[in-house]
Amino acid sequence: MKVLSxxxxxxxxxxxxxxxxxxxxxxxxxxxxxxxxxxxxxTAIFRLSELEAAQAGLQEKRLERWNQQQMAKEEASQRRHADLSKRLPRTSDE
Incomplete structure (x- = not known):
């Protein structure tokens, strides 16, 4: 399943x-x-606008959750990179 932004x-x-x-x-x-x-x-434009307004709160919560998930993924990636860097032997150039 593809996750859309x-x-x-x-x-x-x-x-x-x-x-x-x-x-x-x-x-x-x-x-x-x-x-x-x-x-x-x-009438169609008005009805679509009503539906969009009704979904706005839920959409905002979904956006917030998506952003939190993206930040958590990035933080996990950074931690993995930092852990890997700690495990690698240091060279004399550093």
Missing amino acids: PEDIAASWSRVRRVYLEVLEADGQSLRRESAKRLKAE
């Missing part, structure tokens, strides 16, 4: 959102009245 997730969501709205707009073009088409697009 927060930037990758945000970019993916942006693409999904754009395509979703394009599909709704294309579907709306088959409607006869322009006002009905606009209303449908505005």
